[in-house]
Amino acid sequence: MRSLISVMDLRKEEVEEILSLGSEAKQVQGEKLSGEAILLFLEPSTRTRLSFEKACKRLGLEVYSVIGESSSIVKGESLYDTFKTIEALGFRCVIFRFPFVFFPYRQIVDKVRIAFINAGDGTHQHPTQGLIDLFTLKEKLGDIKNLRVLYVGDILHSRVFRSGAPLLKMFGAKVSVCGPKSLIPEDINVFEVEQVFFDLDKALDWADTVIWLRLQKERQEERFIYERSYFRRFGLTAQRYNKLKGFFMHPGPVNREVDIEGDLVYSEKSLVQEQVKNGIYIRTAVLKWCLES
Numbered sequence: 001m002r003s004l005i006s007v008m009d010l011r012k013e014e015v016e017e018i019l020s021l022g023s024e025a026k027q028v029q030g031e032k033l034s035g036e037a038i039l040l041f042l043e044p045s046t047r048t049r050l051s052f053e054k055a056c057k058r059l060g061l062e063v064y065s066v067i068g069e070s071s072s073i074v075k076g077e078s079l080y081d082t083f084k085t086i087e088a089l090g091f092r093c094v095i096f097r098f099p100f101v102f103f104p105y106r107q108i109v110d111k112v113r114i115a116f117i118n119a120g121d122g123t124h125q126h127p128t129q130g131l132i133d134l135f136t137l138k139e140k141l142g143d144i145k146n147l148r149v150l151y152v153g154d155i156l157h158s159r160v161f162r163s164g165a166p167l168l169k170m171f172g173a174k175v176s177v178c179g180p181k182s183l184i185p186e187d188i189n190v191f192e193v194e195q196v197f198f199d200l201d202k203a204l205d206w207a208d209t210v211i212w213l214r215l216q217k218e219r220q221e222e223r224f225i226y227e228r229s230y231f232r233r234f235g236l237t238a239q240r241y242n243k244l245k246g247f248f249m250h251p252g253p254v255n256r257e258v259d260i261e262g263d264l265v266y267s268e269k270s271l272v273q274e275q276v277k278n279g280i281y282i283r284t285a286v287l288k289w290c291l292e293s
């Protein structure tokens with residue numbers, strides 16, 4: 001049994017194994033697993049929760065859910081005790097989403113005999129979204145060596161960037177970021193990005209593929225973002241759409257007229273729906289990878 005909390009714990013061979021299981025899941029139904037999985041979602045989600053639920057059902061796992069404020073964590077129960085309870089109830093796997101960062105996690109994960117799958121924790125990691133984005137790009141383009149991928153927007157709060165960028169770089173892509181100065185992390189150099197752009201039009205001249213990120217309004221704290229001006233400077237407008245050399249992606253949910261002009265969300269150069277569909281196959285792959293080992 002294995003867990004997936006962070007892409008930083010994955011070796012390239014393991015990522016290749018998950019991608020290959022994802023391709024297999026896309027082609028055939030595959031063998032069933034047995035047992036029960038629990039979705040512990042303390043933060044809202046549509047596509048991650050539903051695609052994990054569908055993936056569990058495809059694999060024959062019985063699925064239970066604890067959503068929002070309905071867990072005893074709100075009564076002060078520790079995460080460790082919550083996971084020990086889930087273990088005692090006989091679940092094989094917990095798929096969790098937290099509004100806070102789950103770090104350090106080793107001392108909990110090593111003491112509970114279930115598989116842990118991170119479906120997004122605060123601003124830390126969203127490993128299955130990173131894997132979906134890598135899978136979707138490789139599926140469309142094949143080899144991504146030297147592909148110039150630009151992340152645009154709220155880099156500071158993005159667990160999608162923190163998961164996707166290391167995976168893309170692992171397969172040879174070149175990664176740059178673009179956003180307002182206040183939304184670029186101070187430690188951006190840790191991610192070994194090629195360039196930090198503050199001018200989106202210059203950044204688009206550099207990029208082959210662009211991943212727009214959601215402006216995370218719920219995490220801005222005292223930072224004030226004037227959305228109309230943000231959209232003018234960093235949004236995907238019709239004029240910028242015409243300049244795009246290749247595809248664009250967005251992990252969703254999209255802030256229409258803030259991240260992307262509404263009419264462009266499902267346009268010809270958009271991979272948004274592919275990302276959502278591939279969510280089922282990559283999450284099926286991750287469940288198999290964790291539970292069959």
Ligand code: CP
Nearest residue numbers: 045046047048251252
């Ligand atoms: N991309 C993503 O995590 O979307 P949801 O919040 O809808 O799950």
